[in-house]
Amino acid sequence: MAIITNKTLNNGLFLQGVYGRIDTISGYKGGLDFSLNFYVSRDHFIQGKGYIHQEMHHFIPDVGNRSENFIRQGYLYLKTLEEYERADDVWEEGQF
Template structure:
C-alpha cells in the first residue's frame, strides 16, 4: 500500500502524482518510527527508481492483542498529519484495504 498526492519538492518543483509509502519502520517498545519514502509516481516505485525523499515520523503504537498491524497503524497516523490528509490510497495488486 501507498498513497498518491501532489507535492512540491524542496527546490520548488511540483509533482502532481507523487507516490508515498512507508519504506521502513522501527519499533522501540510502544514507540514506532516510520520512514515515509516519496517517489515521483507509482510507476517509478514499481520500476525501482530512486526515491525523492525519506522522512521519519514517530508515534505511539497500539500494542494490544486486537490492534492493527504496525504498518496499518502507520498509514492511519500519516492520515492525521496535514500533509497527507488528502492523499489517495493506492493498493498493490492482490492487496486488500
C-alpha cells in the same frame, strides 16, 4: 498500501500525484520511526528506481490484540496530519 498526494518540497519544487510509501520502520511498542519515501510513480518504485524525497515520522503504536498491523497504523497516523489528510490511498493486491 501507499498514498498518492501532491507535495511541495522545501526547495519550492512542486510534485503532483507522487507515490508515497512506508519503506523502513523501526522501534518498539513505545514508539515507531518510519521513512516515508516518495517516488515519481508506483511504476518507478516497482522498476526499482530511487525515491525522489524522504521524510521521517514517529508515532506510538497500538499494541492491543485487535490492533491493525504497525505498517497500516503508520498510514493511519499519516492521515491524521494536515499535509496528508487528503492523500489518496493506494491498496495493493490482497490488502483491502
